[in-house]
Amino acid sequence: MDELALEESASAEARWKSLKHKANWIRLSSMTMNHHAGLGHTGGDLSSADILAVLFLGELLKIDPAQPGWPQRDRFILSKGHGAAAYYSALAARGFFPTAQLKTYMDPLSMLNGHPDRNKVSGVEANTGPLGHGLPVAVGAALAARMRKESWRVFVLTGDGELQEGSNWEAAMTAQHYRLDNLTVIVDRNRIQQGDFTENTIRMEPLAERFRAFGFAVEEIDGHSIPELLDRFTHLPIEVGKPSCVIARTIKGKGVSFAENQPAWHHGVPSKEQLAAAAVELGMDAAW
Amino acid sequence: MVSGASSPAAGRQLFDCRDAYMNELEAMAAADPRVCAVANDSLSSAKLKNFKARFPDRFVNVGIAEQNMVGVGAGLASGGMVPYVCGAACFLTARAMEQVKVDLAYTRANVKLCAMSPGMAYGQLGPTHHSIEDLAWMRVIPNLTVLVPADPVETAAVMRYSLEHEGPMFLRIARVPVRCVHGDDYKFRLGKAVQLREGSDVTLIANGLMVGCALDAAQALEAHGVSARVLNMSTVKPLDREAILNAARTTRGIVTAEEALAAGGLGGAVAEVVAQEHPTPLRILGVPDVFAPTGTAQFLLEHFGLTAAGIERTALDLLKYEG
Ligand SMILES: Cc1ncc(C[n+]2csc(CCOP(=O)(O)OP(=O)(O)O)c2C)c(N)n1
Ligand SMILES: [Mg+2]
Numbered sequence: 001m002d003e004l005a006l007e008e009s010a011s012a013e014a015r016w017k018s019l020k021h022k023a024n025w026i027r028l029s030s031m032t033m034n035h036h037a038g039l040g041h042t043g044g045d046l047s048s049a050d051i052l053a054v055l056f057l058g059e060l061l062k063i064d065p066a067q068p069g070w071p072q073r074d075r076f077i078l079s080k081g082h083g084a085a086a087y088y089s090a091l092a093a094r095g096f097f098p099t100a101q102l103k104t105y106m107d108p109l110s111m112l113n114g115h116p117d118r119n120k121v122s123g124v125e126a127n128t129g130p131l132g133h134g135l136p137v138a139v140g141a142a143l144a145a146r147m148r149k150e151s152w153r154v155f156v157l158t159g160d161g162e163l164q165e166g167s168n169w170e171a172a173m174t175a176q177h178y179r180l181d182n183l184t185v186i187v188d189r190n191r192i193q194q195g196d197f198t199e200n201t202i203r204m205e206p207l208a209e210r211f212r213a214f215g216f217a218v219e220e221i222d223g224h225s226i227p228e229l230l231d232r233f234t235h236l237p238i239e240v241g242k243p244s245c246v247i248a249r250t251i252k253g254k255g256v257s258f259a260e261n262q263p264a265w266h267h268g269v270p271s272k273e274q275l276a277a278a279a280v281e282l283g284m285d286a287a288w
Numbered sequence: 289m290v291s292g293a294s295s296p297a298a299g300r301q302l303f304d305c306r307d308a309y310m311n312e313l314e315a316m317a318a319a320d321p322r323v324c325a326v327a328n329d330s331l332s333s334a335k336l337k338n339f340k341a342r343f344p345d346r347f348v349n350v351g352i353a354e355q356n357m358v359g360v361g362a363g364l365a366s367g368g369m370v371p372y373v374c375g376a377a378c379f380l381t382a383r384a385m386e387q388v389k390v391d392l393a394y395t396r397a398n399v400k401l402c403a404m405s406p407g408m409a410y411g412q413l414g415p416t417h418h419s420i421e422d423l424a425w426m427r428v429i430p431n432l433t434v435l436v437p438a439d440p441v442e443t444a445a446v447m448r449y450s451l452e453h454e455g456p457m458f459l460r461i462a463r464v465p466v467r468c469v470h471g472d473d474y475k476f477r478l479g480k481a482v483q484l485r486e487g488s489d490v491t492l493i494a495n496g497l498m499v500g501c502a503l504d505a506a507q508a509l510e511a512h513g514v515s516a517r518v519l520n521m522s523t524v525k526p527l528d529r530e531a532i533l534n535a536a537r538t539t540r541g542i543v544t545a546e547e548a549l550a551a552g553g554l555g556g557a558v559a560e561v562v563a564q565e566h567p568t569p570l571r572i573l574g575v576p577d578v579f580a581p582t583g584t585a586q587f588l589l590e591h592f593g594l595t596a597a598g599i600e601r602t603a604l605d606l607l608k609y610e611g
Contacts, residue, residue, distance in 0.1 A: 039412055107583075108582065108587045113415070114410075114412050114414050115413055117414060128416070130378070130382070161352050164329075164351035165352055165353055193329050193351070195330060202350065
């Protein structure tokens with residue numbers, strides 16, 4: 001390798017490392033929020049952290065915290081709204097509001113409800129929480145870009161259990177019919193829903209084939225690999241003329257050994273001791 | 289447990305009505321092979337884990353799909369089963385409204401909707417998870433019986449009644465802990481208000497969580513020399529018009545209280561009766577025309593004055609202004 005290539009790969013690696021650290025900060029921040037609130041959805045916060053870190057802190061989304069309503073911005077919708085702690089953490093880290101506010105999560109009259117609230121929180125694109133709302137709204141936002149001849153893109157992050165809601169598949173048909181290649185659906189494929197593994201509840205496989213049959217260009221990647229996420233999100237659409245679906249293979253509870261792959265951690269709330277143990281595993285003293 | 293809960297010793301002990309619902313549902317399933325349950329992923333919050341273990345062949349989990357779950361319930365009923373369709377009140381009503389209207393109500397399908405954790409039980413999760421519109425929505429649908437039990441004793445009685453009753457029902461199963469207001473000998477009668485306290489100055493009409501508050505308010509009103517009648521209107525539909533008209537005739541005014549929007553629910557139902565048949569001073573306590581903020585259920589109930597003190601204040605105000 002010549003000097004330049006070496007330098008580039010060194011800086012790429014530094015970037016990956018820094019983003020991984022930020023993802024782990026999102027993890028610890030969410031767990032701290034859930035601990036303070038005594039409520040929350042730890043498992044899904046942790047599985048989505050790398051995706052959120054890459055999109056929000058890897059500068060992939062064209063957004064501007066100084067003007068959250070900037071009309072040309074990329075739209076990101078967290079359809080799995082119960083992952084609000086991770087999302088709020090990413091928004092705060094991106095500068096939409098001070099991280100100091102995160103500790104008010106679910107407090108009386110706090111702007112930080114247990115689910116994303118665009119009426120109250122700068123940077124939140126859609127009011128979600130009831131599952132199956134994000135994709136239809138994302139389709140509308142993608143259609144609006146086309147009608148207004150704008151180049152903004154729309155990203156929507158769904159759960160995998162969430163895809164059992166029929167509204168997703170109605171929206172998927174609209175997306176393919178209108179060939180919305182400015183739309184990317186990211187599925188947090190952690191294989192667990194609220195009560196059990198998805199495949200023990202309502203089988204979701206073959207998920208990629210289903211999206212393909214619905215007219216999407218589909219790619220499956222490791223949802224915890226920063227380089228894979230960066231690479232995928234910098235090369236969109238997957239196929240011109242088709243909506244993109246990125247199935248991010250993830251682990252629910254990722255990064256905290258005792259929470260990993262445990263259905264009970266869907267809405268598990270860490271105790272003080274568990275929070276301390278998580279901080280050690282995530283390589284930091286405290287998030288804030 | 290339900291029995292004993294109402295014994296005097298239980299006093300002001302608080303109960304999660306979901307336990308009474310769960311015990312009755314399992315007892316009915318053990319006795320009647322037509323009883324089955326439909327869930328939408330949330331087995332713990334709907335208290336169906338044990339049901340699934342005991343009656344695996346009469347348990348269906350449709351996944352996160354509420355429209356589907358209500359339709360599946362209708363189909364099960366058409367096949368002679370008696371399905372209990374159990375999911376969080378906010379999604380079961382808002383998401384599946386047309387299935388409730390057409391597949392259940394218009395069809396007169398023998399399906400029992402168990403609306404779990406209604407009102408502001410999920411207070412901290414935000415307005416998307418509050419179920420305060422449900423009473424107004426359900427009440428206006430023809431053919432649908434709408435029940436809001438007040439405590440574990442009544443929850444158990446209503447569950448048992450639901451199996452005898454042919455036709456679609458909406459049962460609001462409280463999660464916010466309540467104390468017992470009925471004795472063990474309580475018998476549920478559809479469409480009949482339960483008079484829990486005699487009184488001649490004002491009538492307090494409540495259901496669900498607010499019944500206990502109404503009783504406390506009546507007690508407190510005594511100190512003001514006010515004699516308050518308390519009616520538990522657990523049947524929102526069909527409504528006990530006689531009890532309401534009797535209150536309108538024999539007391540100076542009515543205060544209603546419910547853990548729901550003030551528009552369209554129990555208060556709305558009472559207003560429709562008195563306005564048309566015996567105009568009477570009336571105050572409706574509920575959530576005003578807003579989406580509630582975030583906070584625990586207790587915080588939000590106090591925030592909106594849905595407390596004994598709130599009912600007491602409102603009754604005094606009504607008597608002062610209406611002479
Ligand atoms: C319409 C609707 N029904 C039920 C729920 C309750 N609920 C909250 S999270 C959840 C499970 C979601 O699982 P999944 O989509 O796989 O999310 P993740 O694993 O990423 O947490 C359920 C059933 C809801 N929020 N909305
Ligand atoms: Mg999942």
